[in-house]
Amino acid sequence: MLDQIKFYQTGSNTIGNRLLNPSMRAIQASADRPNGLISGHRACQGCGEALGARYAIDAAMRATGGKIVVANATGCLEVFSTPYPESAWQLPWIHSLFGNSAAVGSGIAAAMKVRAEKNGDAVAPRVIAQGGDGGTTDIGFGPLSGMFERNDDVLYLCYDNEAYMNTGVQRSSATPPSARTATTQLVGEHPGADWGKGKDVPMIAMAHGIPYVATATVADLRDLEEKVTKAMSFHGARYIQILTPCPLGWGCASGVTVTVARMAMETGFFPVYEAEYGKITSVRKIRQKQPVINYLKLQRRYAHLTGKKADPNVLARLQALCDTNIKNFGLLGDDEPQLTPAAIQAYERSNKV
Amino acid sequence: MLNQIEGSLGVAKAVALCRPGVVCAYPISPQTHIVENVGKFVKEGTLKQCDFINVESEFSAMSVSIGSSAGGVRTYTATASQGLLFMAEGVYNASGLGLPIVMTVASRAIGSPINIWNDHTDSLSQRDSGWLQLFCESNQDAVDTHIMAFKIAEEVGLPVMVCMDGFVLTHAFERLDIPSQEEVDKFLPEYQPREFLDPKEPISMGAMVDPDAFTEVRFLQERKMVKALSVIERVTKEYRELTGHHSGGLLDCYNCDNATDLKLIIMGSTVGTAKDEIDRLKKEGINVGIISLKSFRPFPYEALKQAIGNTKQVICVERAFSFGARGIICPEVKRAMEGTNCEIHTALCGLGGRAIYGSTINGIVKQALAGKFTEEFTWFDINSNVLNSYLKDTEGVTFPQGPITDSQLQNSCK
Numbered sequence: 001m002l003d004q005i006k007f008y009q010t011g012s013n014t015i016g017n018r019l020l021n022p023s024m025r026a027i028q029a030s031a032d033r034p035n036g037l038i039s040g041h042r043a044c045q046g047c048g049e050a051l052g053a054r055y056a057i058d059a060a061m062r063a064t065g066g067k068i069v070v071a072n073a074t075g076c077l078e079v080f081s082t083p084y085p086e087s088a089w090q091l092p093w094i095h096s097l098f099g100n101s102a103a104v105g106s107g108i109a110a111a112m113k114v115r116a117e118k119n120g121d122a123v124a125p126r127v128i129a130q131g132g133d134g135g136t137t138d139i140g141f142g143p144l145s146g147m148f149e150r151n152d153d154v155l156y157l158c159y160d161n162e163a164y165m166n167t168g169v170q171r172s173s174a175t176p177p178s179a180r181t182a183t184t185q186l187v188g189e190h191p192g193a194d195w196g197k198g199k200d201v202p203m204i205a206m207a208h209g210i211p212y213v214a215t216a217t218v219a220d221l222r223d224l225e226e227k228v229t230k231a232m233s234f235h236g237a238r239y240i241q242i243l244t245p246c247p248l249g250w251g252c253a254s255g256v257t258v259t260v261a262r263m264a265m266e267t268g269f270f271p272v273y274e275a276e277y278g279k280i281t282s283v284r285k286i287r288q289k290q291p292v293i294n295y296l297k298l299q300r301r302y303a304h305l306t307g308k309k310a311d312p313n314v315l316a317r318l319q320a321l322c323d324t325n326i327k328n329f330g331l332l333g334d335d336e337p338q339l340t341p342a343a344i345q346a347y348e349r350s351n352k353v
Numbered sequence: 354m355l356n357q358i359e360g361s362l363g364v365a366k367a368v369a370l371c372r373p374g375v376v377c378a379y380p381i382s383p384q385t386h387i388v389e390n391v392g393k394f395v396k397e398g399t400l401k402q403c404d405f406i407n408v409e410s411e412f413s414a415m416s417v418s419i420g421s422s423a424g425g426v427r428t429y430t431a432t433a434s435q436g437l438l439f440m441a442e443g444v445y446n447a448s449g450l451g452l453p454i455v456m457t458v459a460s461r462a463i464g465s466p467i468n469i470w471n472d473h474t475d476s477l478s479q480r481d482s483g484w485l486q487l488f489c490e491s492n493q494d495a496v497d498t499h500i501m502a503f504k505i506a507e508e509v510g511l512p513v514m515v516c517m518d519g520f521v522l523t524h525a526f527e528r529l530d531i532p533s534q535e536e537v538d539k540f541l542p543e544y545q546p547r548e549f550l551d552p553k554e555p556i557s558m559g560a561m562v563d564p565d566a567f568t569e570v571r572f573l574q575e576r577k578m579v580k581a582l583s584v585i586e587r588v589t590k591e592y593r594e595l596t597g598h599h600s601g602g603l604l605d606c607y608n609c610d611n612a613t614d615l616k617l618i619i620m621g622s623t624v625g626t627a628k629d630e631i632d633r634l635k636k637e638g639i640n641v642g643i644i645s646l647k648s649f650r651p652f653p654y655e656a657l658k659q660a661i662g663n664t665k666q667v668i669c670v671e672r673a674f675s676f677g678a679r680g681i682i683c684p685e686v687k688r689a690m691e692g693t694n695c696e697i698h699t700a701l702c703g704l705g706g707r708a709i710y711g712s713t714i715n716g717i718v719k720q721a722l723a724g725k726f727t728e729e730f731t732w733f734d735i736n737s738n739v740l741n742s743y744l745k746d747t748e749g750v751t752f753p754q755g756p757i758t759d760s761q762l763q764n765s766c767k
Contacts, residue, residue: 069550071420079561087557092550094423095559096446100416103408107375107420107428108550110404114374114426117402125552143416146409 026222027058034061034090036068041088042080046254048244048261049077049132049159052218056157056242057128059225061091063232064126069112071105073131073140074098076166077159098131099139102147105129105154113153126232130157133174134164136241137201144201148208151236151349155228158201158239161246169249173199176269177321178314180301181249191304195317202275205239209278209346216272217243219262223284227274236349243270251300263295268322271329273337278346280337283329292319356529360492360522363529364457365390367499369400370537371455374426374544377406379414381436382469383519384459388431411436415443415456422452423558425549427503430454433519434461434475441479448483449574450559453506453513455499456484460621461519462705470706471519473620473673477649477681483574485513485581486649490605490624492517492527497592497600498647500532504541504588509581511574516649518622520706532596540595578651585648603653605645606660607631612642613663615721618686619670620646623709627670630711634718641718646682654689661689666696668721670714672703679730679759698726700756702734709734720756730759 027033036057043050061068069092072078078095081088096104109127116124129147131140136158147154163181164170171181171193178192186192205213211234216224224242231238245261247254264270265284269292272284293315296302305315330337356363364387368376376395378388392407394400404421408414414430422428432440437458447454458476462468476486487502489495495517502513517523532540548556562570582603589601599605607628609616619627624645631641644660646653661667667690669682680699687697700717703709713734720726737752744750750765 067552069424069552082557082560084560084562084566087560089557090555092552092555093557094420094450094550095561096416096419096450097442100412100419100443103413103416104420104423106406106408106413107377107417107422108424109420110375110406110417111421111424111426111428111549114402114404114421115424118374142410143413146413149409150406 026055027062027225028055028221034058034066036061036089036091037081038088038090040086042083043076044248044254046247046257047076047080048218048246048257049161050080051221051257052159052224052242052244053077053130053157055218055221055224056228056240057091059228060126060128060155060232063229066091067123067125069108069125069127070094071096071101071108071127071129073101073135074166075132075135077130077132079166098135100143101129101131101135102140102154102156103143105156106147106150106152109153127154128157129154130159132165133158133160133162134172137173137199145204145208148205148210148237148239149345151210153235153237155231155238155240158241159244160241161244161249163246163249165246165249173197174201178302178305178318180251180303186304192301202239202241206275206278208237209344209349210237210239211235211277211349212238213275214240214273215243215270216240217261217265217270218245219258219265220272220284223272230274249301251303252298256298260295260298263290263298266290267292267295268326268331269295271325271331273329277350280329283331283337285333286326286331289332292322354531354533356531357526358529359386360495360517360525360527361386362390363492363496363531364499364517365394366531367496368429369394370532370534371429371500371503371541372400372427372543373403373429375404375406375418375421375428377408377414377417377421377428377430379408379411379432379436381411381433383461383523384431384433384436384457386523387457387459391429411440412443415440415447418454418456419443419447419450419452422447422454423450423550425546425551427544428452428454429456431457431459433459434463434469437475437479438463441482444479444482444484447512451510451574451577453503453510455502455506455513455515457499458514458516459519459523460516468705469519471521471672472704472706473516473671476514476516477673479514480650480681483511483578484650485509485511485578487513487515487585487601488620488647488649489515489517489522490622490645490647492522492525493529493598494600495522496529496531497596497598500537500541501588501592501601505581505584507544508584508588509577510547511577511581516621521622530596530598536595540592581651582648582653601647603648603656604660605647607643607645608635608640609642609644609660612640613665614640615666615668615718616642616644616661616664617668617670617714617717618644618646618682620649620682621672623670623672623703626709626711627714630714630718633711634715639718639722649682652685654685657686657689661686661695664695666721666726667698668717668726669697669699670709670717671699671701674699674701674730683729696726698728699730700726700733701731707734728758728760732757732762
């Protein structure tokens with residue numbers, strides 16, 4: 001529906017709320033937005049994670065009538081939102097450990113179900129587990145996979161800023177190749193993170209055959225809201241990975257968080273799509289294709305690729321990476337995404353016996 | 354009702370009588386039979402309104418338990434040995450969050466070298482984790498202690514480990530008196546969490562506490578531990594009156610009244626073996642008391658001091674020790690008896706499932722009464738042949754047969 005509206009704000013390619021029919025406006029545009037994560041927390045200027053979390057959680061609250069419980073992994077989001085004795089969360093919220101938020105979410109979901117049964121409530125509160133990319137793709141990966149495999153009724157939100165920002169910008173398995181982190185510094189023959197390493201957790205989530213998987217970015221917040229709302233219409237394990245730029249870790253100005261996220265989409269660097277029961281169901285098309293250099297030059301973590309000494313081979317490889325995403329996911333024009341084989345459990349889950 | 358059943362089945366029945374809302378399981382010997390049985394009760398419908406969750410690791414077993422307990426339902430899990438270590442981060446977290454989870458530890462050695470048999474290294478490694486640790490001397494004690502544990506945990510606001518010796522108890526068939534559902538319901542009412550994750554009254558749990566308040570949070574946690582001493586005594590009294598069983602408590606004395614020369618302090622199933630041997634020794638005219646230490650955490654310093662009284666010598670029969678130091682129970686007993694003339698020693702035995710026989714207890718008693726425990730710490734049931742076969746060739750060191758004292762070990766290294 002959005003594709004048919006061409007009233008973009010000047011120079012940004014985003015659609016302003018004021019140009020939309022009121023029924024289509026963002027939840028954040030409403031004066032009675034839930035404010036699950038309220039102001040006053042200690043996130044940095046331009047924090048992509050705080051932005052993403054506020055939109056995602058509020059969308060989930062709206063979708064469930066405020067019946068949401070959140071389990072949060074250790075990380076920036078946890079630290080900046082709950083310095084004792086303060087809390088920025090206006091919903092039931094728990095932080096346990098770095099690597100266990102998916103499992104804590106499973107436990108809460110079980111408790112909510114049992115309590116609803118005991119109390120004779122028709123509807124049990126729903127559960128969100130969340131963490132950064134380190135807490136999700138690395139240390140919390142076992143419990144995450146376990147939660148997927150059991151198809152526990154938990155929506156897992158991964159705020160992906162492509163490194164361990166809370167501990168001082170170290171490399172995670174979501175760090176892209178050639179990016180500078182504190183543990184993949186811009187020194188030696190191959191500066192930045194190694195090529196050929198890393199983990200595609202959205203695809204791995206799809207391979208579990210769970211009901212719903214999506215990627216999103218903070219450049220397209222209405223899309224994020226819609227995906228969270230859709231996720232809450234499913235029961236079982238669901239996963240959304242949200243690209244949330246970190247000005248500190250990426251070395252970009254705090255005012256360009258949204259711009260840099262949009263560049264990640266428009267270059268094909270970060271494909272934005274949805275999948276149900278292991279199969280891709282929709283793809284967010286690139287609106288104005290950009291060369292990868294336009295994404296890289298906004299960030300000092302790629303400083304070695306944007307100056308005169310830049311290695312053209314590395315740049316070419318990064319461009320090829322984007323082009324491959326564009327081809328695989330059908331990100332341009334009327335291209336169709338390639339079929340992704342679904343795990344057999346997807347069949348079991350989508351066809352109730 | 355009387356049943357001739359395996360200890361694990363008895364514990365599973367006891368747990369089911371407590372009506373948990375979530376039971377989380379990951380297999381590790383020798384704890385498996387307990388959760389297998391609870392899983393069966395849930396699946397066949399005899400344990401209702403309970404979710405039984407098979408998870409992918411002990412770390413998740415504890416994490417799911419944290420989530421369900423914080424979500425406001427009575428929660429149970431079980432583990433042992435490596436499993437307890439794998440969940441250790443969550444173990445500390447659960448007590449810090451004040452969650453009344455009950456967990457069986459089917460006590461087992463820790464590797465390497467890998468060993469599946471019983472000693473007390475696993476739960477004692479979590480000594481400072483902020484959990485209550487209640488040890489069981491028999492399967493009847495284990496059945497009863499599990500039921501009491503839920504009540505104690507929920508009153509105190511801390512999690513409880515019920516430690517029962519792996520295989521020796523978990524896999525032993527004994528006559529058990531399982532209380533009726535009516536009795537347990539009367540003793541343990543439906544769980545009413547003080548606060549939990551509720552959209553109607555939102556709270557934030559697990560906030561970051563900085564140096565301004567961290568010490569105070571720890572102090573308040575320790576106050577709960579101290580309160581637990583009287584809660585354990587009160588709950589035990591209540592349970593004993595209801596069932597007529599003689600289980601639980603901070604500690605239990607056997608033949609202690611006239612045994613002023615020597616008392617043994619023992620945790621777990623060895624108490625049963627020792628009782629039989631003490632009865633035999635009595636016929637020889639030797640009078641020895643046994644103090645079965647039930648509550649390792651909180652440690653009952655006052656109760657223990659009273660139980661020891663004016664006894665001349667105390668031997669702690671320990672099934673774990675601290676590398677680079679000595680016994681784990683002995684220093685606690687010394688603290689309890691500070692300022693008295695009581696002689697306190699450790700006889701280390703029964704590591705990694707080495708059987709403690711009546712003859713082992715007999716040996717400890719005879720040596721103690723002959724004044725042969727001259728040092729704080731002795732490797733009591735060690736086999737010098739095995740040591741010598743290795744040390745003679747590599748270092749030219751040999752040990753004589755019999756117990757090895759701490760100073761013998763030290764001298765052999767010079």
